[in-house]
Amino acid sequence: MILEALRSEFEQEVSNTRKLLQMVPAKDINFKxxxxxxxxxxxxxxIATIYYWYAGTLTKKVYDLAADHLERGAPSDIGATIELFEKNVEQARAALQRINEDSLHEEWTMKAGERVVVGPMPRGIVARSFLFNHIYHHRGELIVYLRATGNKVPGLYGPTYEENPARKSG
Known part of the structure; x- marks a missing residue:
């Protein structure tokens, strides 16, 4: 039941993340x-990289960031970032399909070499906080960046403030 809910949420939120990444304009890529x-x-x-971490989080007992290497491309190339996102989403989706409900209760640890970064803690808690919530947090930041540069923000959970009909009539 929990796993099926996570899979459904994953699919819905992948769509929202895609919409948001597609709004990043090349002209403002260096804004901070x-x-x-x-x-x-x-x-x-x-944000695109977090999707890469799903496989290591969901399929390994210990995930060592120092031993893993992800070729990301230039952060100034939004096209490359969107390609990275799509590739990572496919790997994340496959990892979510391979696990079972019991694996969410197994202890999981993230390391960077010999240093423990996260854990040990149940994999389900890590999936919720380190993966799902982590993405949502950074998507919120990206929305602020887009608004600060005068760019359009897509509606992720309904109309945006600018698209709200009640705001325009009042």
């Missing part, structure tokens, strides 16, 4: 709201 922030392109690429 502060000196310590990522550029819009780096943020978009990070």
């Amino acid at each position: 709201p502060s000196p310590i922030s990522w550029t819009m392109g780096e943020l978009a690429q990070h």
Whole structure:
């Protein structure tokens, strides 16, 4: 039951993430709201990269970031980021199909070499926080970047503020 809910949510939210990434304009790819922030392109690429982590999170007991290498392309190339996203989504989808409900209760750990970064904790909690919620968090940031640069924001859960008919009539 929980796994089926995660799979359904994954599919719905992949569509929302795709819509959002497709709104990133090349002209604003280097925008960043502060000196310590990522550029819009780096943020978009990070969102696409999180989908890559699904396979390691869902299929390995210990996921070592230092031992894994993902070829990402330039963060200033939104086309390459969208291609990365689509490739990673396919791998993530396959990983979600391979697991079973019991595997969500297994202990999972993320390491960077010898350093433990996350865990050990149940894989289901990691999937919800490190994967799903992590993407939602960064999508919210990307929406702020798009609005700050005067770009259109897609409606992810209904009309955006700008598209709301009640706002226009009042």
